[in-house]
Amino acid sequence: MPERIMYVHLKTGYNTDRGPAWITRLRFSKSWQTCYFRGRTLERYSGFDSNFYDVDTGEEFWISGPKRDRTDARYSSQQPEVDEDVRAEYEAFLSGAPLPGREKG
Template sequence: MAERIMYIQLKTGYNTDRGPAWISRVRFSKSWRTAYFRGLALRQVSGLFDANFVDPETGDEYWLSGPKRDRTDGRYSSEQPSVDADVIEEYEAFLAGAPLPDRENG
């Protein structure tokens, strides 16, 4: 399974870019259509207003994307995501200019 450090934000129940957000390690299925995050199996969907993954069990919508070096992950909010302890070193190195693991070529 592919694994990436990602920006994840819960969209359901919150105004635009006001939901809780995390920088965390996410595992992806071989097809990249299922993302595994904190015990959730999120399915990729298209056509939603502000989300690209859905929890099929609850219907909660999430936005997943690669983190941005300039820390503008929340497009309309300056609130910063919480960073999981197991990715802090890699994320801080990324912010300082290093590539993310498994993203050396883009």
């Protein structure tokens, strides 16, 4: 399964951009319609402020590639928690290196 370091933001149950957020590694299905995150299965979805939902709980998430300028949250300056297993790759990305799997764009 393809893996990507992504920005993940929980939307359900929180005011705009106030939920917890992470820079973490996701595994994606071959079709990129399903991803796996911390034991959850998330399906692609077109919601008001979300693009994936948890198939078990219905919770909605915003998932996107991280931004070098660290403005991942659209309406707040809240910084995401960075998982330890991606920290070195993420910090290299912030310094200008491509993310693993995204060397060609």
